[in-house]
């Protein structure tokens with residue numbers, strides 16, 4: 001088993017797992033110092049391209065961004081989020097996942113879904129491709145984005161999905177916007193680590209979209225915490241640059257070449 005995956009598994013019930021998304025090298029390099037997992041999420045569709053849905057994200061776009069992220073990630077586990085319609089059956093999933101692993105040198109792939117994708121997960125795992133699961137809100141296929149686990153029937157289905165995914169061989173599962181008591185129950189009942197987003201502190205680890213955390217996106221989701229307002233900081237720098245250019249204060253001689 002991949003040593004980095006072993007390390008993630010060993011953290012269950014010992015220490016929290018830190019995960020963030022990255023879409024390019026410069027950010028990835030910073031995250032690599034602090035994160036256990038760097039996820040190249042298909043959230044890049046809305047974050048970078050203003051797509052209405054992650055359905056529009058292509059495999060090639062994900063591969064391009066992942067190649068950039070790979071340049072910045074050394075120590076963390078790097079996960080590639082398989083985009084919509086690239087894993088509709090075991091054969092298609094295997095072909096695309098093999099291409100992704102070869103082209104991007106990522107350590108694992110992530111797939112959205114429960115019972116419906118079990119044969120696909122099994123096919124990848126059988127072929128030594130490590131898989132992370134993803135249940136709760138499924139941005140690729142859900143029509144409405146509302147938290148999951150409000151009703152008992154839905155909770156039972158999600159809990160069952162996580163058990164099926166575990167049996168199929170996933171090494172970890174993202175829980176997206178899952179009700180507090182349900183995320184606790186899942187985390188207690190499965191052996192692989194759960195990584196929460198909007199799913200409370202009960203999960204074994206947490207993931208957020210990096211642009212939300214640093215204040216570069218306009219995200220208003222309840223579960224997001226903005227740790228810094230980078231949009232403001234960048235705007236301040238650009239304003240100062242403009243002023244200096246207009247007043248001929250930049251560039252100075254030290255920024256210029258002289259014989």
Ligand code: KIV
Pocket residue numbers: 021039040041042043044081174197207208209
């Ligand atoms: O696409 C993404 O960024 C994700 C995480 C938020 C879990 O799937």
